[in-house]
Amino acid sequence: MQPTATAAPLLVPTPTPAPATPAARPGTSNIKTVSHIVGPGETLYQIARLYHTTVEEILAWNPSIRDPNHLVRGTALLVPVGPGGRARTHTVRYGENLSSIAALYGLTVEDLMQANGLTNRNLIYAGQQLIIPD
DSSP states (O other): OOOOOOOOOOOOOOOOOOOOOOOTTTTTTOEEEEEOOOOOOOOOHHHHHTTTTOHHHHHHHHHTOOTTTTOOOTTTEEEEEOOOOOOEEEOOOOOOOHHHHHHTOOHHHHHHHHTTSSOOOOOOTTEEEEEEOO
């Protein structure tokens, strides 16, 4: 019995639709928005705090978010910026911990944990963006 050759499946590329750009909602012509790239472990609550806005506003500007409790790292979000602009942030460097960062800004570790939605004081990583509360 001779082996029979099977044809390789034909892969036809299909164009990816361009992402929809949110239309300006009525009465929002003076709202400033920024593009925010979701970092590892970030939540909508943290992003809302960072830009002085609400989770509901972020969801309204990003109808493609399927699960508000699970953001995909690297996703670009359009975020409306509330009064006061963007909050101060700190990028964690190798060797830093919450205690050293809190001391740098005159805060408590608990202040940093609450502002960033952290539950484990020992679980931060180099490159992570932390919100520094006022």
